[in-house]
Amino acid sequence: MELTIEQNCPSCGASIVLREDDRLIRCIYCDVNNYRLERVAGRYLLPSKLPAHIDQSQLFYTPYLRFKGSIFYIRGAEVKHKIVDTSRIAIEADTIPVSLGLRPQAMRLTPVVSTVKGGFVCQTVPTKSVFAQAAMVTDLFGEKSERAVYHRAFIGETLSRIYQPCYLHEGAVFDAVDNRNLGDQSLVANHVAKTCASKASWEPQFISTLCPQCGGLLGGKRDSRVLQCKNCESLWQENDGKFMPIEWQVVESAESTAKYLPFWQVTFSTKGWNLKSFGDYLRFTNQPFVFGDRFDSTPLSFLIPAFKINPRAFLQVASQLTVSQWKLPKGSKRRVVNDHSVNLGDKEAIQAIKSVLAATTVNKKDRLPLLPKITVSNTECTLMYLPFIEQPHDYVQEHTRATLIAAALRYGRSL
Numbered sequence: 001m002e003l004t005i006e007q008n009c010p011s012c013g014a015s016i017v018l019r020e021d022d023r024l025i026r027c028i029y030c031d032v033n034n035y036r037l038e039r040v041a042g043r044y045l046l047p048s049k050l051p052a053h054i055d056q057s058q059l060f061y062t063p064y065l066r067f068k069g070s071i072f073y074i075r076g077a078e079v080k081h082k083i084v085d086t087s088r089i090a091i092e093a094d095t096i097p098v099s100l101g102l103r104p105q106a107m108r109l110t111p112v113v114s115t116v117k118g119g120f121v122c123q124t125v126p127t128k129s130v131f132a133q134a135a136m137v138t139d140l141f142g143e144k145s146e147r148a149v150y151h152r153a154f155i156g157e158t159l160s161r162i163y164q165p166c167y168l169h170e171g172a173v174f175d176a177v178d179n180r181n182l183g184d185q186s187l188v189a190n191h192v193a194k195t196c197a198s199k200a201s202w203e204p205q206f207i208s209t210l211c212p213q214c215g216g217l218l219g220g221k222r223d224s225r226v227l228q229c230k231n232c233e234s235l236w237q238e239n240d241g242k243f244m245p246i247e248w249q250v251v252e253s254a255e256s257t258a259k260y261l262p263f264w265q266v267t268f269s270t271k272g273w274n275l276k277s278f279g280d281y282l283r284f285t286n287q288p289f290v291f292g293d294r295f296d297s298t299p300l301s302f303l304i305p306a307f308k309i310n311p312r313a314f315l316q317v318a319s320q321l322t323v324s325q326w327k328l329p330k331g332s333k334r335r336v337v338n339d340h341s342v343n344l345g346d347k348e349a350i351q352a353i354k355s356v357l358a359a360t361t362v363n364k365k366d367r368l369p370l371l372p373k374i375t376v377s378n379t380e381c382t383l384m385y386l387p388f389i390e391q392p393h394d395y396v397q398e399h400t401r402a403t404l405i406a407a408a409l410r411y412g413r414s415l
């Protein structure tokens, strides 16, 4: 489930409603587009309904960490994955509920801004432990099983903080959302003593969506991580508060109705095992076909979806395309049309390299224990738009026959 956030338009101040994954914010009042920066993790407040005898400055806000995304982990000879979507408390407290349950989804949240009155309780549980509980794979993070886990990665995740407003009254602590009495105030005394005021650095930050090259308007979908300038034919991805140009290629299709799905073509170098050429990769993964030295001078790249889909479909299509990349014709840098929006950034794609390597390895028992010794560096990402033909239940890539369940693409956004 996605969160709904009420945000003031950075240009005209009007109240607009966003989803938590939205990046490109289009204001229906002033018609100005703004792009929300990734570097500021979202901090949101649940709405409070205060009785007359309580002032906003008396509120204290309890932090919850929200995690939504896919976890991949490689243990023994298995590559496993899991979708996680949860909010867990980030302080030790007995009175306050450990999870927010359905509240964040059922209510309209507002971003924390510097003018919010009241105190923010400091997080006391490390983010890693909150994750471990949230993923309910505690054994995975425990010391005993640590040796057997060769790799784990979080992909496509949103990490944000949601604050539950509370207040003290006549010796008791109250939930400020529904004014329920949660118990004796002594139970939260040490947390209330350690609060801080809201900070300007917690506020969401925006940049204008003008093309840095020609000044034209950049376009995209609301959750796009890569924006397009149709005026000068360029693609841009935000990095550290600036739009940076992205290289891309489009592989031609024989079908005029083909849908173009974006993939990150990731190249990298490795230490611990030589994976320089596509031939090296075929040997490492022990692919069951005869190739001799045919691919020893073919550079290796991984093809990772640049869009959100469930982890099973993600791994499947990345694996099929990476193994059969030699069947793809060379693309060209032409206008991108009939495409699916890029809503998974290049940093996420890089996180997936080892999971795809493991998933495509035939002899898992011998090879997967080598994964922790292999380090990946010098990663470079460009976009490759591949034509897929729509069939009743699947999208099929024309040259490699790689398939993607149509439903996975449709529901991917809500992941």
Ligand SMILES: [Zn+2]
Residues within 6 Å of the ligand: 009, 010, 011, 012, 013, 014, 027, 028, 029, 030, 031, 032
């Ligand atoms: Zn506006």
Ligand SMILES: [Zn+2]
Residues within 6 Å of the ligand: 211, 212, 213, 214, 215, 216, 229, 230, 231, 232, 233, 234
């Ligand atoms: Zn431009």
